[in-house]
Amino acid sequence: MSKPKVFVTREIPEKGLAQVREFCDADIWPGELPPPREVLLERVKGVDGILSLLTSKIDAAVMDAAGPQLKVISNYAVGFDNIDIPEATRRGIPVGNTPGVLTDTTADFAFALLMAAARRVVEGDNYTRAGKWKTWGPKLLLGVDVHGATLGIVGFGRIGKAMAKRASGFNMRVLYYDPINQNDPDAPSLNARFTELDELYAESDFVSIHTPLTPETRHLISTEAFKKMKSTAVLINTARGPVVDNEALYHALKNGDIAYAALDVTEPEPIPADSPLLSLENIIITPHIASASRATRDKMAEMAAANLLAGLKGEPLPTCVNPEVYKR
Ligand code: DGY
Numbered sequence: 001m002s003k004p005k006v007f008v009t010r011e012i013p014e015k016g017l018a019q020v021r022e023f024c025d026a027d028i029w030p031g032e033l034p035p036p037r038e039v040l041l042e043r044v045k046g047v048d049g050i051l052s053l054l055t056s057k058i059d060a061a062v063m064d065a066a067g068p069q070l071k072v073i074s075n076y077a078v079g080f081d082n083i084d085i086p087e088a089t090r091r092g093i094p095v096g097n098t099p100g101v102l103t104d105t106t107a108d109f110a111f112a113l114l115m116a117a118a119r120r121v122v123e124g125d126n127y128t129r130a131g132k133w134k135t136w137g138p139k140l141l142l143g144v145d146v147h148g149a150t151l152g153i154v155g156f157g158r159i160g161k162a163m164a165k166r167a168s169g170f171n172m173r174v175l176y177y178d179p180i181n182q183n184d185p186d187a188p189s190l191n192a193r194f195t196e197l198d199e200l201y202a203e204s205d206f207v208s209i210h211t212p213l214t215p216e217t218r219h220l221i222s223t224e225a226f227k228k229m230k231s232t233a234v235l236i237n238t239a240r241g242p243v244v245d246n247e248a249l250y251h252a253l254k255n256g257d258i259a260y261a262a263l264d265v266t267e268p269e270p271i272p273a274d275s276p277l278l279s280l281e282n283i284i285i286t287p288h289i290a291s292a293s294r295a296t297r298d299k300m301a302e303m304a305a306a307n308l309l310a311g312l313k314g315e316p317l318p319t320c321v322n323p324e325v326y327k328r
Contacts, residue, residue, distance in 0.1 A: 004048040004071075004312045009035060009056045012076050016301025020051065023309055041065040051076065051308050052083065055269075059084040063091060072311020076304040078102055078291075079240060080321050081213040089322045096307025096317040099158065101299035102291040107162030109290035110238040113262035114151075114206050117234045119143040122284050144205065144232065144259075147171050152204030153192070154220070155211030155239065156181050163208055164190040175200045179216075201228035206236060213240035221245060226252035234260040238290040241267035250276045253283060264290045 008020060008028040020026050027043055029035045034055040035043060044050060044066040052058050054077040063070060063084075073088060074096040088095050116122055120143045127133060127141065151167045153160045156178035164174045174192040177200045178184070187194065201207065207229065211217045221235065221244040229235075235258060237244050246267055252258045262284040266277075269288055277283055291297065307317045316326055 005046060006049040006051060006308065006312070007040075007044050007047045008051040009040065010053050012051070012053075012304060013298045013301040015298040016076075016303070016305035019302070019305040020308060024049070024312070044070075048072070049074065049308050049312050051304055053077065054079060054082045057082050058088075060087045063087060063093065071314070072096070072308060072317070074304045074308035074311065074317070076300055079212060081240060085322050089325055092325050092328060094311050094317050094323075094325050095321050096304065096311065096319055097321050098300040098303040098307075099319055101303060102296050103158045103162050105293045105296040106159050106238055106290040107166055109264065109292075110159070110163055110208055110210070110236055111166045113236050113238065113264065113284060113286070114208065114234065115146055116284055117236070117260045117262040118146050118149075118206070123281065144234075146206075149173070149205035150175065150203050152177070152195075152200040152207045154178075154197070154200070154207065154209050155217075156184055156187070156192070156194075157210060157212075159238075160208075160210035161186055161190060161192075163210060164192045172206075175203060178211075197225070198228055201225055201233075202230070204233060205230065206234045208236040209239045209243050211239055211243060213242055217243050219243070219245040219248075221249070223248040223251065226257045229258050231256055231259065233258040234262065236262045238264045241265040241269060246275070246277060250280070253277075253280050262286075264288055 003025040006024045006026050008026055010029050040056055040062060044062055047066050048069055049072045050058060051074045058073055070093055072094055073083060075083060078097050078099045080095060080097050083095055085095060120141045124141050147170045150173045153163055153176040156176040160176060167174050168191055175195045176192045177195060177197050182194050226248055249261060253261060260282045264286045265288050271285060307319060310317050
């Protein structure tokens with residue numbers, strides 16, 4: 001019997017790729033960069049499954065190009081804003097993602113960014129490398145304390161909660177905002193209290209974003225939001241770049257509406273080399289690596305492969321973002 005045809009939009013760790021190769025006739029895009037749009041549209045023709053990365057937009061045009069036999073789309077990420085989910089659902093195509101396995105790894109990194117910004121770790125390293133370290137200085141690279149500070153978490157899902165857990169180890173006060181989760185049963189054990197956004201902005205020393213990108217959260221962190229934050233506030237974003245309005249962030253950092261930002265995600269990605277944000281010293285920008293530990297990326301690969309293979313066999317995906325497709 002011939003194997004199902006799949007297109008994999010980039011090489012993922014071998015732990016998952018080996019499975020895909022064994023059970024599928026797999027076309028794996030070998031480039032370091034994502035396939036250009038026209039290549040993607042060409043390579044998906046006639047496939048039964050697509051294993052996508054967040055860097056490839058999978059919309060109606062891609063589904064049309066693939067054809068009516070397309071059975072499954074498996075995303076190598078927990079976020080799925082790169083996929084037109086209503087369109088996939090309309091066509092009865094299940095979409096898989098990789099929740100859970102990257103929660104702690106991502107929260108570790110968000111907390112690392114928080115600490116690096118608070119204690120000016122990146123600036124300190126740059127200072128040393130530039131040969132500027134001449135002596136110990138009482139006022140050299142002063143930062144702010146993390147312990148005892150207030151952390152405001154926007155989006156209290158798995159990663160937001162894992163962030164709260166880390167904060168409790170630093171004796172932080174934790175506030176959270178989540179539009180669909182105002183009485184989260186986990187909040188008391190995490191010492192986290194729900195607040196409306198305005199209060200969270202006004203009270204927090206650190207504001208950390210953990211919300212998915214949706215039409216409601218696009219540019220949620222705007223000029224208006226920055227004006228409500230403390231002038232000493234630090235913004236951390238490990239969720240999705242477009243949740244923050246970059247232009248507003250630039251002015252907020254430049255004018256001192258907030259003190260610092262640490263971003264692992266930007267709009268667009270990669271951030272253009274001439275972005276005004278890169279001219280500022282009170283910002284850290286990393287290249288979307290919050291989930292990038294070897295162990296976690298391997299687990300994500302296994303999960304993405306499991307979703308793909310289940311979909312090809314017509315079985316329910318282990319982690320499906322649009323389970324309504326099974327109710328038809
Ligand atoms: C995701 O999974 O959505 C992250 O952004 C990358 O791991």
